[in-house]
Amino acid sequence: MQKFDAIIIGSGQGGTPLAGKLAAKGWKTAIIEQRYVGGTCINDGCTPTKAMIACAEVANTVLHSNRWGVHCVGFNVDMPFVVGRKNNIVEEFRNGINTRLDETPNLTLFMGTAVFTGPKSIKVMGEELGEEHKLAAEYIFINTGTTPYIPPIKGxxxxxxxxxxxxxxxxxxxxxxxxxxxxxxxxxxxxxxxxxxxxxxxxxxxxxxxxxxxxxxxxxxxxxxxxxxxxxxxxxxxxxxxxxxxxxxxxxxxxxxxxxxxxxxxxxxxGRKPQTAALELHKTNVLTNDKGFIQVNEKLETSAPGIYALGDVNGGPAFTHISYNDHLLVYKNLFESANLSTKDRQLPYCMFTDPQLGRIGLSEQAALKKGLPFKVAKLPMNKVARAVETGHITGFIKALVHEYDNTILGAAIIGKEGGELVSVLQMAMLGGITATQVRDMIFAHPLYAESLNNLFMSLDQ
Structure with missing residues (x-):
């Protein structure tokens, strides 16, 4: 039995940075990965899809290039190249993570499937036939993520x-x-x-x-x-x-x-389902819900003392950046007595269609359910100078503003680089900057961000 201070199951965007931080604090740390380091984001999600979406956007621009006065006669999609480009980017990112893990003192990477054998003990069934490692630690962090859910459709x-x-x-x-x-x-x-x-x-x-x-x-x-x-x-x-x-x-x-x-x-x-079945959590007193997601409190603690669940596997918002924030929350609570919780933390996200959908804070439906007094500022993209100049006028900017104190409650932006633009409002919300202050703020011309002046000016009409 190998003794560690901490064991991390899964090398996703919560597990990997947490492993590095714990090792840097002098903790003898083990990280276990069943498939590829980097988790869903690097291998199957964010990185590969956005790499391929970039190729598709180029194809779409070429197809409609006459809108900008550039005339092309047909084009061909080299799909093996598109997939190869994606694979090269994924491999580069994955290799970078592997290198960092290998070079980190106090950190040991185990490749294989993790199975609990007791409340604080784990068996790792390695890649080689018959390979097995037995590990134990007082602190265990589960970051096994999710996998595609296949509904029970006939056939x-x-x-x-x-x-x-x-x-x-x-x-x-x-x-x-x-x-x-x-x-x-x-x-x-x-x-x-x-x-x-x-x-x-x-x-x-x-x-x-x-x-x-x-x-x-x-x-x-x-x-x-x-x-x-x-x-x-x-x-x-x-x-x-x-x-x-x-x-x-x-x-x-x-x-x-x-x-x-x-x-x-x-x-x-x-949708997706949690990767918890193989862990044999019944040997740990870690509770799951009826869908298999690990139940945690606002500090990401499970029902078993010393065991935490980070990222998608805990049933929270299934976004890479939330998994990453989970590791910060756990780390700061352990080492900085920060007393952080998941309650009321910001939840930005972006759908990477073209144009993008950027979101932060409350939707109108959520604000109504909460009974909040609010007003809506809305500006179509065809009224945004930058959008008109670049030829990307689909969508709108919408923000919810508190009726009485003018704080920004939430925003939805459909538009070119909508995710980047909504981040400006996210920071305003975090800093308590009001809609009135953003209305009068100086932005460089002609950025998309400058449209926020006109957005909140619409509330004065």
Whole structure:
């Protein structure tokens, strides 16, 4: 049995930086990774998808270059190059993490599957047949993340469906892509492959795309994707899938009526499930909910003393930056007596469609539920000088402002670099800067940020 001060299971965006910080404090630290270091973000999520989205954006610009007076005669998508470029970027990032882990004193990386054998003991079944390591520590941090959830649709186990992981390695553009799901992953990947040449159909069970967003946000996103040629069905539930010689048939109830759709490829993007089953948590007294997510308190502590859960596996917001913030919260509470909690922390996020959806704080629906008095400032992108000049006028900027003290409660921005622009409002919210102050602030001309003057000026009209 090898004794450590801390064991971290999973090398994602919470586990890896925490391991480095604990080791730097002199803690003898073990980090266990089953597959690749870097977690979902580096290997299957943020890094590879955004690398490929960049290629698709270039394709779209070339396709519509006449809008800017540049005339091109056709183009071809070199899909093996697109996938190879993505793989090179992923490998570069992954190798960088491997190097940092290897060079960090007091830190040992174990490659293999972690299984609890007791409240504070773990068995690592290594990559080599019969390889096994037995570890123990007083502090254990679980950062195992999630994996694509496959719903129990009739026939799903008999068709060669794709997931958000496996589709990224397709070196041929799918001719006809049917996507189950209508949230961030589905829409990002749908637009990506649409722009690379696929015919794309979206089937979303809810009454609108992006079911957690305000209706005006959903409507604009839907319209922009449909204008690009995407077919979108809401109130659409797949009931059966089957394989024919050259296609996959999806039977669905759409707006109450049964329909059968045909496609060459099927992408299942209906959410994710926690990677907790293999851990054998029943040997630790760590509780999970009915979906398998580890239950934690506001300090990310599980029901077992000394065991924490960071990132997607704890059922919190499934974003890389939240996982990273989780490690800061745990570290500062352990070593700086910071008494931080997840309650009321900021939750920015961005959907990387083109244009992007940047979000921070409350939506209108959430503010109404809270009974807050608020007013809405809204500015269409076709009234933003920078957007008009660059030819990117789809979308709007919307902010919720407290009726009485003019503090900014939340924002949604659909527009070119919407994620970057919403970050300006995020910092204003953190610093207590009011809408009135932003209205009168000096921004360099003609940035997108300058539009925030006009946004909040609209409240005076």
């Amino acid at each position: 799903i186990d008999k068709v060669p469906y794709l997931t958000s992981t496996t589709i990224l390695d397709q070196v041929v553009v799918p001719k006809e892509l049917i996507i189950l799901g209508g949230s961030y992953v589905a829409l990002e990947l749908g637009q990506l492959y649409l722009r690379l040449g696929s015919s794309v159909i979206i089937l979303e069970a809810a009454s609108q795309l992006l079911s957690k967003e305000d209706p005006d946000v959903s409507v604009v996103i839907r319209n922009m994707l449909e204008q690009e040629g995407m077919q979108i069905h809401t109130n659409a539930s797949a009931t059966e899938v089957s394989k024919t010689d050259n296609s996959i048939a999806v039977t669905a109830t759409i707006e109450g009526k049964p329909q059968t759709l045909q496609g060459t490829h099927l992408l299942v993007a209906t």
